[in-house]
Amino acid sequence: MGRLRQTAKDVAAYARQRKRKLMIAAAGYVLVVSIGLCFFNALFGGCYLAIWVYGVGRFVVKEESPWPWPCRFFVAVMILLSTVFVALMPWLFFGGEEGCREFDPAMPTRFGMRFEEFWIQTWIFSVVNAVLAVIAIWMSLADHPPSKYIRESIRCTISIFLAVLLKTAGVVFDACQGADLDNDGLRDYAYNNFPVPMMVSSYGTSAGMLSAVWCMQFVVDRLLALERSWGEPLPGTRSIIWLSRLMMIMLSVLAITYYYPIPTLIFSSIWALEIIVFTVLIWRAYSPPVRALRTAAGLNASDGVNAQLDKEVAFALKVIGRARAGTVVAGVSMSWHIITWGTMWVAVTKEFYDAYMYSAVADTFGNVFCVVILSAASLSLPSCLLCKSSKASTGEPRRGRNEHVTDRPAEVDQGAWDRKVAELASRRITLGQLLDFHARLGSDLMPHFDPRRSTTNDVVRHAVIPESRVGELGKSLAEVLPKKPRKHPKPPRMVTHHWANRFSDLVAVVVANGLGSKRWDSIAESLRNHDEKSLKEQLEDKVDLEYWLCAICINQHASICGNSMGVADTVTKEVLPSCNCSTPKFFNEHPGECELNKFDDMMAHLHRQYSGFLQVVAVDRDFNLFTRAWCVAELAEAHASNLEQHVVIHSPQVLEEHSGNLSHLKVQECNASRAADKEAILQKIGTEDDIEEFNQDLQQLLVGDGGLLAGWLDGQALLQEVGEIAARAKARMQKKEATKVAKDLHEAATAIDPMHTASF
Incomplete structure (x- = not known):
């Protein structure tokens, strides 16, 4: 049996390793195809590159720990340099504003856009890109506990930044690379005539929409973590999962209907409606835990334990409120972005084109807001920037009253x-x-x-x-x-x-x-x-x-x-x-x-x-x-x-049943197999004052704010813990209701039989 178990284990390990290799090979294949397509069809090449970035970031890369500091620094520098590079593109390649004006600045595009509008959009997108660069640099440099969720949140934010970066470059091309090659009296968009602007524009658009889908998948992951710890199904979760999968299908359909305005409008409208339904279902799914938490919050605390639970309930409500807010902001901005994308191709006017461009900005900030609000609690400035000691960053023990003291007797080698x-x-x-x-x-x-x-x-x-x-x-x-x-x-x-x-x-x-x-x-x-x-x-x-x-x-x-x-x-x-x-x-x-x-x-x-x-x-x-x-x-x-x-x-x-004792836990009241062991522990702690301080620290460590029983890891674990707090609040209410029923029965029995002396 032992050999069979070991063989099965080896087979499973081999299967996982093979799956991993296949995913890496598939990622490499898609990258090669995407680069090749860029030389033959810049539109689909840019789309495939966006899909490759999303697929690798979502499914292939699975690291948990923060990047090594040199890697984090390199990424931050590249984000900064690329932001500066795109902002300076008009001066580096086109001679600045005067050079960009060389083509007829009054000639409109088919959407009614002239040079002045493009130039204003260039500055707006450059500012947006700079803001996103600051957020992406902060998340790239930040310290965080080991967490796949946090690592993926950082990758998603960088993906959003990259999408806006290339979208900004596309706006620069449209502003400065003016032409009318077909002589129809309308200014051409740069992506209509040149492969590089086409690839840049298609990547920016595709990556922006993919990042929005990615953001919504974060929301689903958190909701499922809450459901697991809540202990029972939340309303509509199965529908939410299928709607999140349908988003990818709708994105693929929109890519196919790119050249057909009416189908694009129809499917973008369906997708926008789906996102609204998805957002409403997410809000509704949070309702049972919220009801339990609000009911528990209304109960009057009579002792320290209930007071501690009330603090946790308030915190849990705040976390769910943030999750709901992030979902609503991302859902509304994403649906606005999608519907204006479809409408723009049918109602060919400057107003609808502007609505689409600025909805893309709103969608960007909505997605970043959602990702950051779902993960920022686990991020902190890197220790080297806070000038902490090297021991704090390398895992060496803290020093102070609790400095580690060896148990080795002086006479032992x-x-x-x-x-x-x-x-x-x-x-x-x-x-x-x-x-x-x-x-x-x-x-x-x-x-x-x-x-x-x-x-x-x-x-x-x-x-x-x-x-x-x-x-x-x-x-x-x-x-x-x-x-x-x-x-x-x-x-x-x-x-x-x-x-x-x-x-x-x-x-x-x-x-x-x-x-x-x-x-x-x-x-x-x-x-x-x-x-x-x-x-x-x-x-x-x-x-x-x-x-x-x-x-x-x-x-x-x-x-x-x-x-x-x-x-x-x-x-x-x-x-x-x-x-x-x-x-x-x-x-x-x-x-x-x-x-x-x-x-x-x-x-x-x-x-x-x-x-x-x-x-x-x-x-x-x-x-x-x-x-x-x-x-x-x-x-x-x-x-x-x-x-x-x-x-x-x-x-x-x-x-809920046992945590009350932890608020009064004292090390001197604990048991040990041998009295000598307990005495050795107390001697190591120190004097009576030291023991009292140790007890206070111990109680805080266990049930205090941020203690072990209220600790959080990352966005997903945070919702899992919130679900446990909600379940605990529900158990508290059930316990109080059972006590009240028992008390009512006792009083009724006493009223019927005055000789009834059973104590409650």
């Missing part, structure tokens, strides 16, 4: 300690391996395993320890599992969890993190049904993501395997088994060899080694994680070290 830290940090398990291990539980491993009850502690004793024993000695399970070289390894992730949690829930948290989700309830259900195969298919290339879990990456044979301390199995109620291996045991009395006292140093080691290293916080259903001293210490240490932290919870309902 530094080299031996560091070697053990590096060895621990090198042990990892991939998502695929973790799912394969879980699939074996209940069959050839730990036959009595129950995904609804068996804890991580149970699995460690019954499965991890036996599987990691090699002869008379033992290793960590991560060392025993087969290793497969990876071509493009990604930074590992450390999981903070506690052993009393159900093991299946822990695996669900890790899978949810791999999928980019913030909740694990539905994934746990799939694991209970032993549907690991479908989860691996959903993960696709994420199955090779590496995680550090103490239960699997620490050598349990070098510490706890020989004594279960009388703890009983959760399912069988029998005492957990012990291991009789000959592996030497190392605890606090042997600090250099011990593997249980180096978490902070190992975290710092991985943080220095990998810029994308992060911490995954596995919040169990009962929130017991926050009652464990070591877990709380890891959370605080990771935050103090400037480490990115991803919190994964069961559901918003569970968060």
